[in-house]
Amino acid sequence: xxxxxxxxxxxxxxxxxxxxxxxxxxxxxxxxxxxxxxxxxxxxxxxxxxxxxxxxxxxxxxxxxxxxxxxxxxxxxxxxxxxxxxxxxxxxxxxxxxxxxxxxxxxxxxxxxxxxxxxxxxxxxxxxxxxxxxxxxxxxxxxxxxxxxxxxxxxxxxxxxxxxxxxxxxxxxxxxxxxxxxxxxxxxxxxxxxxxxxxxxxxxxxxxxxxxxxxxxxxxxxxxxxxxxxxxxxxxxxxxxxxxxxxxxxxxxxxxxxxxxxxxxxxxxxxxxxxxxxxxxxxxxxxxxxxxxxxxxxxxxxxxxxxxxxxxxxxxxxxxxxxxxxxxxxxxxxxxxxxxxxxxxxxxxxxxxxxxxxxxxxxxxxxxxxxxxxxxxxxxxxxxxxxxxxxxxxxxxx
Amino acid sequence: xxxxxxxxxxxxxxxxxxxxxxxxxxxxxxxxxxxxxxxxxxxxxxxxxxxxxxxxxxxxxxxxxxxxxxxxxxxxxxxxxxxxxxxxxxxxxxxxxxxxxxxxxxxxxxxxxxxxxxxxxxxxxxxxxxxxxxxxxxxxxxxxxxxxxxxxxxxxxxxxxxxxxxxxxxxxxxxxxxxxxxxxxxxxxxxxxxxxxxxxxxxxxxxxxxxxxxxxxxxxxxxxxxxxxxxxxxxxxxxxxxxxxxxxxxxxxxxxxxxxxxxxxxxxxxxxxxxxxxxxxxxxxxxxxxxxxxxxxxxxxxxxxxxxxxxxxxxxxxxxxxxxxxxxxxxxxxxxxxxxxxxxxxxxxxxxxxxxxxxxxxxxxxxxxxxxxxxxxxxxxxxxxxxxxxxxxxxxxx
Numbered sequence: 001x002x003x004x005x006x007x008x009x010x011x012x013x014x015x016x017x018x019x020x021x022x023x024x025x026x027x028x029x030x031x032x033x034x035x036x037x038x039x040x041x042x043x044x045x046x047x048x049x050x051x052x053x054x055x056x057x058x059x060x061x062x063x064x065x066x067x068x069x070x071x072x073x074x075x076x077x078x079x080x081x082x083x084x085x086x087x088x089x090x091x092x093x094x095x096x097x098x099x100x101x102x103x104x105x106x107x108x109x110x111x112x113x114x115x116x117x118x119x120x121x122x123x124x125x126x127x128x129x130x131x132x133x134x135x136x137x138x139x140x141x142x143x144x145x146x147x148x149x150x151x152x153x154x155x156x157x158x159x160x161x162x163x164x165x166x167x168x169x170x171x172x173x174x175x176x177x178x179x180x181x182x183x184x185x186x187x188x189x190x191x192x193x194x195x196x197x198x199x200x201x202x203x204x205x206x207x208x209x210x211x212x213x214x215x216x217x218x219x220x221x222x223x224x225x226x227x228x229x230x231x232x233x234x235x236x237x238x239x240x241x242x243x244x245x246x247x248x249x250x251x252x253x254x255x256x257x258x259x260x261x262x263x264x265x266x267x268x269x270x271x272x273x274x275x276x277x278x279x280x281x282x283x284x285x286x287x288x289x290x291x292x293x294x295x296x297x298x299x300x301x302x303x304x305x306x307x308x309x310x311x312x313x314x315x316x317x318x319x320x321x322x323x324x325x326x327x328x329x330x331x332x333x334x335x336x337x338x339x340x341x342x343x344x345x346x347x348x349x350x351x352x353x354x355x356x357x358x359x360x361x362x363x364x365x366x367x368x369x370x371x372x373x374x375x376x377x378x379x380x381x382x383x384x385x386x387x388x389x390x391x392x393x394x395x396x397x398x
Numbered sequence: 399x400x401x402x403x404x405x406x407x408x409x410x411x412x413x414x415x416x417x418x419x420x421x422x423x424x425x426x427x428x429x430x431x432x433x434x435x436x437x438x439x440x441x442x443x444x445x446x447x448x449x450x451x452x453x454x455x456x457x458x459x460x461x462x463x464x465x466x467x468x469x470x471x472x473x474x475x476x477x478x479x480x481x482x483x484x485x486x487x488x489x490x491x492x493x494x495x496x497x498x499x500x501x502x503x504x505x506x507x508x509x510x511x512x513x514x515x516x517x518x519x520x521x522x523x524x525x526x527x528x529x530x531x532x533x534x535x536x537x538x539x540x541x542x543x544x545x546x547x548x549x550x551x552x553x554x555x556x557x558x559x560x561x562x563x564x565x566x567x568x569x570x571x572x573x574x575x576x577x578x579x580x581x582x583x584x585x586x587x588x589x590x591x592x593x594x595x596x597x598x599x600x601x602x603x604x605x606x607x608x609x610x611x612x613x614x615x616x617x618x619x620x621x622x623x624x625x626x627x628x629x630x631x632x633x634x635x636x637x638x639x640x641x642x643x644x645x646x647x648x649x650x651x652x653x654x655x656x657x658x659x660x661x662x663x664x665x666x667x668x669x670x671x672x673x674x675x676x677x678x679x680x681x682x683x684x685x686x687x688x689x690x691x692x693x694x695x696x697x698x699x700x701x702x703x704x705x706x707x708x709x710x711x712x713x714x715x716x717x718x719x720x721x722x723x724x725x726x727x728x729x730x731x732x733x734x735x736x737x738x739x740x741x742x743x744x745x746x747x748x749x750x751x752x753x754x755x756x757x758x759x760x761x762x763x764x765x766x767x768x769x770x771x772x773x774x775x776x777x778x779x780x781x782x783x784x785x786x787x788x789x790x791x792x793x794x795x796x
Contacts, residue, residue, distance in 0.1 A: 052620075053451035053475050073739055074479050074497055077451050079472020085546070099472055104500055104740070106777050129796075146739030148483070152796065157789060165783040169776070171736040175796070176789045183792035191796040222450075338569040341471055341544030342502070378567070379504050379777050385563040391555060391574045394581035398527075398550065398573070398589040 001065040002039045006030040006206050009309060017063070020123050022204050029203035029306055031246070032063050032210055040254040045225060053077035055111060055214035061250060062115060063210050069122040071147040073104035075114050076214055080222040080371070085339040090356050094369040096228065097352075098219060101344060101377030105166065107298075108215070108375045109139035112239060115211030117143035120198060126150060129191055130200040131184030133297050134163030135376060140200055141172035151200075152191065154184040160297075162380050181300075202237040203305045212240045216247030219371065220257050227262045228369035232354050234347035235266040235275055235321075236299035238310035240373070245313035262371075264319035266310055267354040269294030269326065274303060275310055279321035284308055295326045295384065296346040298375065320363065328353040333384060345381050348374030399463040400437045404428040404604050407707060415461070418521050420602050427601035427704055429644070430461050430608055438652040443623060451475035453509060453612035459648060460513060461608050467520040469545040471502035473512050474612055478620040478769070483737040488754050492767040494626065495750075496617060499742060499775030503564065505696075506613065506773045507537035510637060513609030515541035518596060524548060527589055528598040529582030531695050532561030533774060538598055539570040550589065552582040558695075560778050579698075600635040601703045610638045614645025617769065618655050625660045626767035630752050632745035633664040633673055633719075634697035636708035638771070643711035660769070662717035664708055665752040667692030667724065672701060673708055677719035682706055693724045693782065694744040696773065718761065726751040731782060743779050746772025 006015040008024035009031050015021060017032070024030055039060045051057040055076025064070055079099045087095035100108035117140065120128060129152040130140055137153040144151035152173040155163065159176070167174045177184045185201060192199045202208065220227060227248060233241045241264055251257045266275050272292035278285060289302040304310065314321055324332075326346075333349035336342050351372040358364045378384065392398075404413040406422035407429050413419060415430070422428055437458045449455040453474025462468055477497045485493035498506035515538065518526060527550040528538055535551040542549035550571040553561065557574070565572045575582045583599060590597045600606065618625060625646060631639045639662055649655045664673050670690035676683060687700040702708065712719055722730075724744075731747035734740050749770040756762040776782065790796075 049447040052477075054477065071739075072479070074477020074500060077475075079450075079452065079502075081470070081472050085544070099502070102472060102500060102502060104477075104497070106504075106775065142735075142739035142741065144739070145736055146483070154790075162777060162780050164785050164787055165780050166741050166777065168785045168787065169732060169735040169741055169783045170739060174787050176787050177792060177794075178789055179792040186792065187790065187794065187796060194795070334567060337540075337567040338543055341469075341540035341542070341568060343540065343564050343567055377504065377777070379560060379564065379775070382560050382563050385567045387562050387566045389562055389566065389572050389574050391576055392552075392585065394575060394577040394584065396575075396585065397592070398585060 001063065002034045002060055003063045004033050004035050007033050020125060020198065021206065022199055030206040032206055034061065034250065036250055036253045045256065048221065055114065055211070055218070058214055058217045061217065063207055064118050064122055066122065069118050071118045071121060071143050072114055073110070073142065073146065075104050075110045077218055078102050080219065083340055086336060089339065091359055091366050092370055093367045095355070096369065096371045097342065098215065098371055098373045099342065100373065100375050105139040105142050106377040106380050107135040107139065108212070108240065109136045111211040111214055112208035113139035113143040113211065116200060116205060116207045117147050117149065119207040120149060121147045125198045127152065128198040128200045129188045131181050131188050133181050133300065134159045135298055135380070138163050138166040141167040141170040144172065145170040152197065154187055156181055156184060160380065202239060209239055209243045209246065212243030213247035215240060215373070216244035217251070220248065220251055225257055227257060227260055228371045229262055230265060230364055230368055230370045231262045231373060232265040232267050232351040232371070233373045234296070234299050234350050234375055235268050235310060236301035237304045238266065238275065238306050241266055241313055242306055242309045245317065261317045264313050264317045265354060265358070266314055266321040267351050268321065268323045269296045269299055269329070269350060270323045271326065272300050272302060273323040275307060276321040276323045278307065278311055279314060284311055296329055296350055298345065298347045322354045322357060324350045324353045330384060333378070343378035344374040345376035345378055346384055348372070348376065399461065400432045400458055401461045402431050402433050405431050418523060418596065419604065420597055428604040430604050432459065432648065434648055434651045443654065446619065453512065453616070456612055456615045459615065461605055462516050462520055464520065467516050469516045469519060469541050470512055471508070471540065471544065473502050473508045475616055476500050478617065481738055484734060487737065489757055489764050490768060491765045493753070494767065494769045495740065496613065496769055496771045497740065498771065498773050503537040503540050504775040504778050505533040505537065506610070506638065507534045509609040509612055510606035511537035511541040511609065514598060514603060514605045515545050515547065517605040518547060519545045523596045525550065526596040526598045527586045529579050529586050531579050531698065532557045533696055533778065536561050536564040539565040539568040542570065543568040550595065552585055554579055554582060558778065600637060607637055607641045607644065610641030611645035613638060613771070614642035615649070618646065618649055623655055625655060625658055626769045627660055628663060628762055628766055628768045629660045629771060630663040630665050630749040630769070631771045632694065632697050632748050632773055633666050633708060634699035635702045636664065636673065636704050639664055639711055640704055640707045643715065659715045662711050662715045663752060663756070664712055664719040665749050666719065666721045667694045667697055667727070667748060668721045669724065670698050670700060671721040673705060674719040674721045676705065676709055677712060682709055694727055694748055696743065696745045720752045720755060722748045722751045728782060731776070741776035742772040743774035743776055744782055746770070746774065
């Protein structure tokens with residue numbers, strides 16, 4: 001393993017990595033650091049080609065010491081698809097989708113879970129707990145089951161039915177709370193305190209980012225060790241955008257990609273857009289968003305623990321932040337299914353709506369390589385589709 | 399393209415491939431034949447490594463002339479996962495799952511659809527129709543949308559809600575029939591006759607098998623151009639088992655794998671087991687199964703058009719056929735989720751139950767390499783999971 005230490009991006013304090021740890025003393029999330037020179041000397045791009053098409057092909061850039069601790073369901077190397085029919089209609093010459101619906105548990109949460117749970121196993125954690133709006137719980141419960149780690153998952157009572165079921169079937173301890181995810185988070189915090197469990201809440205442990213960063217590694221490999229011009233990312237907790245930025249910086253430091261960085265776009269829902277507001281005001285952190293509500297429940301995060309890291313990635317790459325209304329989200333989702341055949345989640349659809357707006361504004365140029373990141377399959381969001389289907393008798397003709 | 403012609407496996411009549419065609423004159427499905435010597439001279443195993451991780455990496459063994467006609471959503475190269483925790487419990491030393499849940503539209507139907515629709519596009523088909531119990535319709539509607547081909551999908555009124563929605567969002571013409579899939583099939587047949595549409599029913603066109611055969615190509619590549627000892631396949635229409643057998647024979651003829659063939663096992667539900675009955679009686683074709691019923695609705699096929707091909711593949715590989723009760727299916731599904739973290743479909747779960755039975759019987763030996771083929775994600779089968787989750791107040795403690 002090439003991990004050297006953990007580092008606080010806020011106060012710069014460093015920590016030894018071979019210990020069970022949550023946040024920095026200052027309350028900020030911890031970041032994993034590697035000896036990138038050694039990584040570059042140990043593996044070549046060519047070496048990757050004969051490895052399986054999972055995110056573990058980048059094992060030298062992942063924080064697991066012993067491969068026997070890797071808990072994998074075959075996740076990663078999700079398709080990068082050209083969206084030529086949609087692109088032609090909207091005026092893009094090079095529009096792509098990175099489709100994170102094609103992954104175990106049906107959402108990109110699997111990336112954080114495979115790395116987070118593998119590392120938890122390696123460090124000897126026997127029980128972890130987390131609050132979830134649904135999809136993260138589904139992923140972490142699955143990987144914990146595979147690891148033989150007990151998981152305790154708490155979700156709001158209005159969490160989607162499919163998430164309850166996917167967690168329940170793994171044998172996880174699952175609870176509903178008559179409240180919000182913040183209430184679930186408080187119950188988790190009390191239980192962690194009381195029983196000594198590990199808290200796997202977003203960014204409260206250092207390894208979920210490492211899983212999410214593999215989206216950036218894959219994009220670089222899929223573009224032939226180059227980067228696109230723009231990446232649009234649906235931003236709730238923002239772990240993915242933080243991870244993609246980190247991945248590309250690491251590849252630069254290794255000399256695997258050049259100086260160019262893609263402009264990173266944080267896409268939020270109009271009903272919960274704290275990062276957008278902070279970016280518009282030129283600030284480095286966001287304020288708590290009161291009364292958050294959007295049908296894209298995966299990005300309903302009123303105040304992200306890593307907001308300063310998200311904003312930093314946006315500023316450093318000359319990116320931007322933009323919000324999308326729910327009706328634009330649904331329209332984009334439908335249009336994509338009709339033109340490209342992809343049934344994607346509302347969070348992913350928001351990135352297509354955002355790309356269109358930014359093209360119209362001139363912020364994106366028609367010939368640029370643009371990647372919209374879809375974070376999950378529409379199959380987990382059946383209620384986003386209206387159905388009114390005619391019923392025939394067997395003797396009827398079309 | 400390396401296709402030479404189409405061939406009837408029953409009466410051996412041959413057909414020119416560059417035409418729109420359905421069945422042989424004798425009523426049997428048509429099979430695609432290639433100049434395998436030329437394929438072997440045109441591509442090497444090494445060439446594949448730098449191609450994307452989709453089933454189109456095997457383009458020389460697929461029936462599309464011009465790559466611009468390929469309609470892809472990034473399907474294929476699904477994970478092959480070791481099932482070590484389940485294996486240890488049951489007594490397998492080398493148990494694997496090929497996970498076809500990790501694919502666009504969430505089931506292996508995407509393989510037949512990507513190849514079938516690409517070829518339909520190439521041949522200039524503008525409208526196709528098909529009856530479906532659900533998942534095939536979901537896949538074909540998606541790929542047709544991406545191809546700009548109009549699709550007309552008819553499913554029974556009791557088809558799962560998720561399938562109606564995934565078809566509807568693509569803009570397909572979708573109808574429910576107050577009857578069975580056989581009633582839907584008759585409506586399709588009348589409409590095809592009346593309007594000159596293409597009939598995409600199972601095995602009524604030659605190209606779906608070619609898509610499904612890529613499971614066999616991938617397994618060979620994933621095992622390092624070797625084959626496992628046993629492959630268990632949930633068998634309804636049986637296109638997959640026919641395809642896997644065809645793929646391995648083609649690879650043998652190309653010299654890419656050796657003489658060894660895996661023993662192919664057709665797994666059916668006790669409530670609909672025509673192939674098992676035929677195999678037990680040593681017959682070459684099956685009888686219509688009256689009163690078919692199982693919760694594994696994807697394999698509820700009372701009489702498959704390709705039954706003689708399925709049975710041939712089983713006999714030629716010294717395989718077998720076995721049926722599983724619905725309660726065994728649900729138990730296997732739950733056990734897999736608890737031990738391995740995978741939420742799979744009931745059809746896939748049946749193959750694990752079958753493997754266990756065959757191990758107990760001594761038909762499978764503990765050290766053999768055994769592949770259970772899971773055909774879809776459990777996310778499309780929420781009703782297979784019972785949920786009874788405690789509700790907490792925000793002030794409650796765990």
